[in-house]
Amino acid sequence: MFSAVDRSRWIWNTFGFLFLIPLAVLAVQSVALRWFFPQLIPAEWQLEMTFDVLNRNEVRSALWTSTVIAAMATAVSLLVGLPAAWVLATKRLPGRSVIIGLLVSPQLLPPLTASMGLNISFLKVGISGGLIPVVIAHLVPVLPFVIGIASVTFSRLEQGYILVGRGLGLRPVEVWRRIIWPLSRMGIGLAAYVGFVISWSQYLLTLFVGGGRVVSLPMLVLSSGSGSNLSLFSALAFLMSIVPIGLFLLVRRGPQGV
Amino acid sequence: MSDVTIDAVGYRYERGGGDVLADVSLEVSSGELLCVLGTSGSGKSTLLHLLTGLFEPSKGRILVDDKPMSGVPSHKRQIILLSQKALLFPFTSVEGNVAFSPRLRGQSKRERARRVAELLDLVGLSGFESRMPNELSGGEAQRVALARALAADPTVLLMDEPFSNLDTPIRSELQGVFRELHERQKLTTMFVTHQLDEAMALGDRVACLVDGRIEMVDTPVDVYQRPSTTGAAHLVGVEHWLEGEWHGLRFSGPWGTVEVDEEPTDSGCVVAARPEHVNVTASTAKGLDGIQGVIADLRYRGAHFDVTVELLDGSCLRTQTAVNESHAVGDSVSVSASPGAWFPLRKSDTEGT
Numbered sequence: 351m352f353s354a355v356d357r358s359r360w361i362w363n364t365f366g367f368l369f370l371i372p373l374a375v376l377a378v379q380s381v382a383l384r385w386f387f388p389q390l391i392p393a394e395w396q397l398e399m400t401f402d403v404l405n406r407n408e409v410r411s412a413l414w415t416s417t418v419i420a421a422m423a424t425a426v427s428l429l430v431g432l433p434a435a436w437v438l439a440t441k442r443l444p445g446r447s448v449i450i451g452l453l454v455s456p457q458l459l460p461p462l463t464a465s466m467g468l469n470i471s472f473l474k475v476g477i478s479g480g481l482i483p484v485v486i487a488h489l490v491p492v493l494p495f496v497i498g499i500a501s502v503t504f505s506r507l508e509q510g511y512i513l514v515g516r517g518l519g520l521r522p523v524e525v526w527r528r529i530i531w532p533l534s535r536m537g538i539g540l541a542a543y544v545g546f547v548i549s550w551s552q553y554l555l556t557l558f559v560g561g562g563r564v565v566s567l568p569m570l571v572l573s574s575g576s577g578s579n580l581s582l583f584s585a586l587a588f589l590m591s592i593v594p595i596g597l598f599l600l601v602r603r604g605p606q607g608v
Numbered sequence: 609m610s611d612v613t614i615d616a617v618g619y620r621y622e623r624g625g626g627d628v629l630a631d632v633s634l635e636v637s638s639g640e641l642l643c644v645l646g647t648s649g650s651g652k653s654t655l656l657h658l659l660t661g662l663f664e665p666s667k668g669r670i671l672v673d674d675k676p677m678s679g680v681p682s683h684k685r686q687i688i689l690l691s692q693k694a695l696l697f698p699f700t701s702v703e704g705n706v707a708f709s710p711r712l713r714g715q716s717k718r719e720r721a722r723r724v725a726e727l728l729d730l731v732g733l734s735g736f737e738s739r740m741p742n743e744l745s746g747g748e749a750q751r752v753a754l755a756r757a758l759a760a761d762p763t764v765l766l767m768d769e770p771f772s773n774l775d776t777p778i779r780s781e782l783q784g785v786f787r788e789l790h791e792r793q794k795l796t797t798m799f800v801t802h803q804l805d806e807a808m809a810l811g812d813r814v815a816c817l818v819d820g821r822i823e824m825v826d827t828p829v830d831v832y833q834r835p836s837t838t839g840a841a842h843l844v845g846v847e848h849w850l851e852g853e854w855h856g857l858r859f860s861g862p863w864g865t866v867e868v869d870e871e872p873t874d875s876g877c878v879v880a881a882r883p884e885h886v887n888v889t890a891s892t893a894k895g896l897d898g899i900q901g902v903i904a905d906l907r908y909r910g911a912h913f914d915v916t917v918e919l920l921d922g923s924c925l926r927t928q929t930a931v932n933e934s935h936a937v938g939d940s941v942s943v944s945a946s947p948g949a950w951f952p953l954r955k956s957d958t959e960g961t
Contacts, residue, residue: 442623510693517687518683519712519760529697
């Protein structure tokens with residue numbers, strides 16, 4: 351019989367393995383020249399094209415654009431979302447469910463409809479076709495997740511800690527810095543990570559609102575996918591995946607909170 | 609050490625509802641341990657939160673060392689509240705928790721270490737410095753919370769049923785630790801509890817809080833033996849009283865007559881006696897001139913039986929009998945007590961006399 355620890359380890363290893371399969375296939379495919387079914391490993395390998403990917407200007411530019419957009423969208427959503435999540439989690443708020451409903455409502459539409467609708471709205475107010483409009487557009491899918499995760503984190507936080515901190519002589523802002531932050535940094539880190547990944551993965555919103563002038567990594571991946579170079583497509587897709595994975599490991603290795 | 613004056617304080621929630629606290633006046637002398645005894649919902653915790661600054665009184669004022677607390681932010685009051693939950697910071701060790709306040713005040717590492725060792729010794733946890741909060745038992749966590757509070761050098765310590773989540777032996781042990789610590793530190797303390805034994809064991813004085821009103825403040829012995837109101841009597845285990853009319857020091861009703869050796873404060877006063885001072889005898893016994901009744905309820909309490917006797921007019925009296933006395937529900941009995949055992953009780957305001 352498995353012990354509880356063995357069982358847990360076994361489950362996590364299985365999940366890890368399943369998670370890594372597509373990534374491993376992408377990694378292998380990105381250095382394969384000829385790899386056809388039912389070959390278990392590629393018949394011919396190449397490295398030149400893969401390493402060349404990072405040196406391409408359009409790839410570097412797209413990588414930078416995606417990073418900037420996702421970082422800005424995450425930062426803005428944390429700036430706006432954390433106070434909102436705090437209020438939602440800790441205060442009695444009239445119309446609380448209406449606010450949550452409004453935040454979530456764009457997620458209920460098909461992405462194409464939501465993206466086009468958003469683009470038309472942006473065009474009407476004359477803010478389309480640049481990096482900032484794209485960042486603003488990304489807030490629509492990012493904010494609900496940031497607020498949702500942060501709100502759960504804050505609602506699990508024992509409010510008595512605030513009183514303890516005040517009693518020990520901390521001003522309200524110090525209570526945040528010295529008590530609430532260390533207690534909730536894990537949850538806030540997770541909210542930031544999820545926000546970043548959602549923005550990082552946006553294709554339609556960037557395409558529509560960016561008006562073709564803003565080229566992000568997902569756009570490059572998808573356009574390369576329509577070509578015949580499977581290795582280039584795999585290398586870009588792999589590149590697109592390792593950034594969030596690296597971030598995830600960073601968040602996971604961060605100091606533990608509640 | 610500071611004096612605390614709570615002067616005619618009232619509090620009601622902004623969102624409406626009745627008074628949570630009404631006209632509460634209390635004096636806590638410097639170095640005194642005042643226990644506030646009250647049932648759940650009587651306003652005990654609210655009273656403490658008015659002192660911490662979490663709430664502002666709707667009426668009246670609070671003074672610490674004659675300085676009004678109105679408008680003084682919580683972090684400047686030097687008033688610390690310890691609640692049922694220890695709320696240790698899980699991200700730091702026992703030492704980090706206790707040294708939290710000294711570090712804020714800029715004490716050197718050496719000074720902090722000395723203070724932490726001193727306080728942990730005081731609460732009986734020497735050598736626990738490097739433990740993490742999740743490695744502590746509930747009792748140990750409360751001791752660390754107490755040490756952390758003392759490290760902040762508060763002028764007033766507030767305790768909101770801090771031991772109520774603990775098992776009885778640990779609670780009793782911590783009460784001892786706390787009482788001893790109070791004797792040494794003489795820190796002005798308000799300790800709220802709903803547990804009679806805790807209030808009796810800890811308080812220099814006990815204040816009875818009934819439905820947001822202070823009904824009595826006196827020494828534990830006087831509160832226990834001679835509660836002055838029906839509300840205070842309820843809190844100290846006197847749950848029944850007799851209704852009737854006063855004729856000097858005699859009090860009569862349909863149930864009979866008793867002699868009382870204390871003047872009633874007003875004609876509306878009722879009469880009660882502590883259960884352990886009331887005797888119950890089988891009514892067939894001769895030579896007894898007591899109040900007649902029937903045993904309505906009998907409960908085994910280990911050291912004694914709690915006996916509820918229903919009198920002729922339907923009112924009840926609670927008594928205690930030895931475990932070797934044999935009574936049964938439905939037995940006709942005679943109830944008596946010495947004149948000194950009966951005392952007058954003013955009806956609580958909330959009873960709408």
